[in-house]
Amino acid sequence: xxxxxxxxxxxxxxxxxxxxxxxxxxxxxxxxxxxxxxxxxxxxxxxxxxxxxxxxxxxxxxxxxxxxxxxxxxxxxxxxxxxxxxxxxxxxxxxxxxxxxxxxxxxxxxxxxxxxxxxxxxxxxxxxxxxxxxxxxxxxxxxxxxxxxxxxxxxxxxxxxxxxxxxxxxxxxxxxxxxxxxxxxxxxxxxxxxxxxxxxxxxxxxxxxxxxxxxxxxxxxxxxxxxxxxxxxxxxxxxxxxxxxxxxxxxxxxxxxx
Numbered sequence: 001x002x003x004x005x006x007x008x009x010x011x012x013x014x015x016x017x018x019x020x021x022x023x024x025x026x027x028x029x030x031x032x033x034x035x036x037x038x039x040x041x042x043x044x045x046x047x048x049x050x051x052x053x054x055x056x057x058x059x060x061x062x063x064x065x066x067x068x069x070x071x072x073x074x075x076x077x078x079x080x081x082x083x084x085x086x087x088x089x090x091x092x093x094x095x096x097x098x099x100x101x102x103x104x105x106x107x108x109x110x111x112x113x114x115x116x117x118x119x120x121x122x123x124x125x126x127x128x129x130x131x132x133x134x135x136x137x138x139x140x141x142x143x144x145x146x147x148x149x150x151x152x153x154x155x156x157x158x159x160x161x162x163x164x165x166x167x168x169x170x171x172x173x174x175x176x177x178x179x180x181x182x183x184x185x186x187x188x189x190x191x192x193x194x195x196x197x198x199x200x201x202x203x204x205x206x207x208x209x210x211x212x213x214x215x216x217x218x219x220x221x222x223x224x225x226x227x228x229x230x231x232x233x234x235x236x237x238x239x240x241x242x243x244x245x246x247x248x249x250x251x252x253x254x255x256x257x258x
Contacts, residue, residue: 008237011036014088015236016081018071018128019098021048023197024147024228026056028095031229032236033060037093040084041066071098071124072116081131090139093236094132096125096169097147101199103159114161121165126172129187133180142185143236146173148247150193150255170247177245186244188235193251195223218253 017029021043033039043049049066056064069076085091100120136142152166176187196204203209214220231250
């Protein structure tokens, strides 16, 4: 009797998750590892990456490795992609999660500061996706997953450059979905809402802001970071093979509330 396939299994797949030393990237990397993928996590802080890789390995029973580079450094990113593909013989999944925050009025930005934020949040991920897609196309299989934000759909005051970069990622994801689909590669995005990550802890502890979350988010709370992981596993899996060019919003319903 033929065994029933395990749904959402990523066994035999290799994955790179950028910005995975903590927060949502860490949780997505852990979920991919739990599903059976060989996971490489990325960041710039080597000590943090080493600790994160060990934590994920302890939680999942799988060996997780790490690579450190600045996504705005294209040569370093290209070298890292090539090294990972050489190590595993392929690269199946790229989760473009890394992103810098610089939220202030447009009048306060210099041209150089706009360029720096775009280099990290948009240009770097674009070039990483290009390198990954070329490798994936050779094997006729791949999953490009771009982590955008609900800020790509709804704007907040005094946050124009970050919002523009995230909206650009959404456009990039859709363009890649068209360009690479015939090569066996799907391209999708995850748009998180308000999650209680380390970087948001001061807001989580702010009674007034948390009261706003209770009103604004239909489920009445912050997102728990582990709740983002299954979204990445789904989009990376064979079960999502006909999902292409989609933004999977994980926000407790915030963006659909009047």
